[in-house]
Amino acid sequence: MAGGMDGQEAMGAPPSADAIETQARAVIARLPEAFRAHLGDVVLVVEEEADAETLDALGIDHPLDLTGLYHGRPVGEKSAFDSGALPDRIHLYRQAMLAEWCESGVRLDDLVAHVTIHEIGHHFGLSDDDMHALEAAVAD
Template sequence: MDDLRRNRVRAFRARRAHFRRLVREAVASLPPELLARIENVDIVVEQRPTAADRKLAGVPPGQLLLGLYHGIPLPQRGSLGYNLVPPDKISIYQEPIESICRTDDEIREQVRITVLHELAHYFGIDDDRLDELGLG
């Protein structure tokens, strides 16, 4: 591997590690009573959404998708519980978020908003209500 490529790989890994840290900080900053209600959910950083993710979210070409909740929202799970199933997943997409932010503080804030937005879907809050709350 040449030096230029090696340096690009190092820079990418450093950016990815920093971005993951921002996502962990956003989750850790949630109120304890909210954190206690989150069960069986993986929050992952992905470079960008796949075509399947975009289709699932109903996001047309040319529009950004910053995050995506994959799963069954809590209110739809029924009273018998939700056992023996793989974890729900929240994907936070690094490249789209970085593309709309100019500074690290802007990235940190957008990550926080995106994590809250996707967790709201986990709790059964739809996009119209999120728009009303300023988390659209």
């Protein structure tokens, strides 16, 4: 090929974990205040992929099948006796998100928003319908 291109450079480098985290934090910043007020202690972590222990616990065979995970108890299930618990965590898995982005053809920022809101939805114990409504509100 001319110029030594092998076709891989055409799309540019895949987004870094930092870039995905920036997108996810922008999604969180657009959430209604009622949701943001309860997310102060939630830790957002972007990792390359889920570890074997996490995949085994969920019965998932391949790390590219898990784009995100919420660790913690939904807001409505928390109690005063949780004081020694680790903070709730939202994990986003970069490799799985990149794979889904390539396979689905959706915009990466839309995919990051979808996964982030889905995991936040677990934090609040939301139904799938509630999560879709929240996604629509954030997209505006």
